Amino acid sequence: MSTATPTRAPHSDVPTGHKSPEGRVGAGLFDPKQLLKSLPDAFRKLDPRVMVKSPVMFVVLVGSVLTTVFSFKDPGDWFGWTISAWLWLTVIFANLAEAVAEGRGKAQADTLRKAKTDTVARRFVGGREQQVPGTGLRVGDLVVCEAGDIIPGDGDVVEGVASVDESAITGESAPVIRESGGDRSAVTGGTKVLSDRIVIKITTKPGETFIDRMINLVEGAARQKTP
Structure with a gap:
């Protein structure tokens, strides 16, 4: 028969022992700071050598370029310009979402590493x-x-x-x-x-x-x- 150590009432005195890590990974996908930080990466990902790794989005990128070229040939075709704009927004938003995910992953790793080294x-x-x-x-x-x-x-x-x-x-x-x-x-x-x-x-x-x-x-x- 084992003897359990009696539980004492929780107390509020906080001793100066281990240091609690400060700072957590920021808000979410729509954190303004994270979006601004990831925006340059989203445009860098427009490189065809990067986009070809994602076949569907690569096809959308090619479609964006072609519709933009055709729209320049007929400047009065507002329908063509609208389609071009939507295609470009789709590509850029997809790249931005990926850049934000990568940035948050790096921030999480940095936070965990800091928590370990600061303790x-x-x-x-x-x-x-x-x-x-x-x-x-x-x-x-x-x-x-x-x-x-x-x-x-x-x-x-x-x-x-x-x-x-x-x-x-x-x-x-x-x-x-x-x-x-x-x-x-x-x-x-x-x-x-x-x-x-x-x-x-x-x-x-x-x-x-x-x-x-x-x-x-x-x-x-x-x-x-x-x-």
Whole structure:
């Protein structure tokens, strides 16, 4: 029969431990800053050598050029000019959407990388706490996390019980309980402790954490082209 550590009431004192990463990837597809930043890339993608990789949009580009040429031969043909305008808008909007997606992917990777490098861990060394960069943790290291701290690496809770916000990796806003022993001991780097105090044993090598895998996934993901 195992003895569970009693849960203490959540408190609002935020210790000066791990630093919480600031800044998130901005609004959405229609974020003005992201659109302006991606606009030059949208026009650079009009290069036929780039467009040919997307057969459908390449055909639309060719149609845009041809209808524009025919419209110049008959300047009074407003129908031709209208068709040309719509075709060009279609091509540019498709390129802009792709450029925005690529820009957001890069921003997400940068945000994750910053979250990893900015986190400071409180590691137990010889029975004393020592502040070290989160990237300097090794398998078997023991770190302490309290309310307000960012968990510096993937591991298992070996002492204590705490409420943890895992919305950064799961999207679920409701906090979860993590405690030593059982199937609720695993914690993930980048999540936030909301209450109480836990001691974590690092179980993942540097470069193999969940955040590292997310960075590799975001950077390596290729946007599926229009067939």
